Amino acid sequence: MSDADRPTGGLSDDDLMAMFASGDRDAFDVIFDRHHVMVYNYARHLVRRAAEAEEVMQDVFLAVARAAAVYVRRGRFRAWIVSMTRNACFNRLNAERARRETQTGSAILMLPATDRATVPGEDLEAGETESAVGAALAALPERQREVLVLYAIEHMPYREIAEALEMPIGTVKTLLHRARAAVARTIASVRGEEDRHAV
Amino acid sequence: MPCEVTYEELSEFALGDCEPGRAAELAAHVASCRECAARLAGLERADVVLDSFPRAAPSAAGMLQTRRAISQSIDDRRPPGEHEIMSLEEVARYLRISEEDLQAIADQLPSFEIAGRIRVRRARLVEWIEQRELLQMRERMRGELTRAAREDDGKGVA
Numbered sequence: 001m002s003d004a005d006r007p008t009g010g011l012s013d014d015d016l017m018a019m020f021a022s023g024d025r026d027a028f029d030v031i032f033d034r035h036h037v038m039v040y041n042y043a044r045h046l047v048r049r050a051a052e053a054e055e056v057m058q059d060v061f062l063a064v065a066r067a068a069a070v071y072v073r074r075g076r077f078r079a080w081i082v083s084m085t086r087n088a089c090f091n092r093l094n095a096e097r098a099r100r101e102t103q104t105g106s107a108i109l110m111l112p113a114t115d116r117a118t119v120p121g122e123d124l125e126a127g128e129t130e131s132a133v134g135a136a137l138a139a140l141p142e143r144q145r146e147v148l149v150l151y152a153i154e155h156m157p158y159r160e161i162a163e164a165l166e167m168p169i170g171t172v173k174t175l176l177h178r179a180r181a182a183v184a185r186t187i188a189s190v191r192g193e194e195d196r197h198a199v
Numbered sequence: 200m201p202c203e204v205t206y207e208e209l210s211e212f213a214l215g216d217c218e219p220g221r222a223a224e225l226a227a228h229v230a231s232c233r234e235c236a237a238r239l240a241g242l243e244r245a246d247v248v249l250d251s252f253p254r255a256a257p258s259a260a261g262m263l264q265t266r267r268a269i270s271q272s273i274d275d276r277r278p279p280g281e282h283e284i285m286s287l288e289e290v291a292r293y294l295r296i297s298e299e300d301l302q303a304i305a306d307q308l309p310s311f312e313i314a315g316r317i318r319v320r321r322a323r324l325v326e327w328i329e330q331r332e333l334l335q336m337r338e339r340m341r342g343e344l345t346r347a348a349r350e351d352d353g354k355g356v357a
């Protein structure tokens with residue numbers, strides 16, 4: 001059992017799912033409160049648009065509620081909900097890609113990365129770095145981006161990410177280190193540090 | 200002399216993900232290579248920024264819509280008789296009386312008609328039951344008072 005499965009309240013996600021399955025509606029509110037930001041944030045980094053990430057969040061929690069009766073308690077709720085979020089996101093992305101291809105051939109839609117915070121004066125540093133990281137994150141290939149979001153922002157351990165994304169732990173690590181390297185390179189270039197190294 | 204160490208390797212080193220032998224080599228290398236030391240510092244800065252990177256949160260409207268959709272979905276899957284809107288059949292089962300018996304008091308029920316069907320709101324039904332309870336309690340009390348008064352009168356005469 002990971003920490004996430006056994007939080008301070010004493011009730012694990014599995015406990016709450018069992019309570020909900022036996023008719024306790026409030027248990028579902030706790031599940032929602034516990035995980036909706038993670039689900040939304042992860043979805044937001046994949047589908048990018050706020051409205052679509054909200055739709056994904058809704059679809060995911062409706063699916064969780066529907067699945068409660070057949071949910072098997074294995075202490076893997078978070079990996080399970082991440083994998084459902086991922087499927088919901090990729091279904092949308094694939095549908096959108098298919099639609100775009102039939103409409104405009106192979107045109108690639110560049111979505112805005114992040115709003116660059118314009119901080120006046122000398123305090124540029126912190127804001128610049130954060131928006132550079134945001135831009136670097138947005139520019140990463142999808143698989144690297146989702147691994148970095150889950151690891152660095154959602155603080156999930158390798159094992160849980162590997163389970164959720166259905167890939168070996170070795171692959172999770174490879175993707176993570178590529179993503180971190182890309183982000184560090186971006187920060188270095190924003191800070192005007194010449195990177196003379198072999199890449 | 201060009202350095203062969205990649206950012207990816209430094210990232211593995213920083214998170215303790217490389218082989219122990221390679222980790223020792225890299226530690227020695229970073230101590231002597233200023234550029235790799237700078238890149239390692241850059242990775243650490245990235246970690247700090249990512250660690251406090253703002254998590255996107257859904258809008259209030261999105262939250263409201265999701266909570267409503269969940270609530271609706273849970274309601275839809277309630278067993279019959281637990282829906283907010285009930286048919287006469289469900290009301291009869293809820294009251295544990297036959298449908299014929301319910302028909303006899305159907306005109307007293309707080310019902311409404313929609314698309315040619317009679318429907319009852321669960322909340323109004325519960326209120327109606329409470330009113331009935333109160334009414335019947337009062338009747339019983341009045342009955343007892345009348346009986347007691349009659350008995351008193353009887354004593355008085357005797």
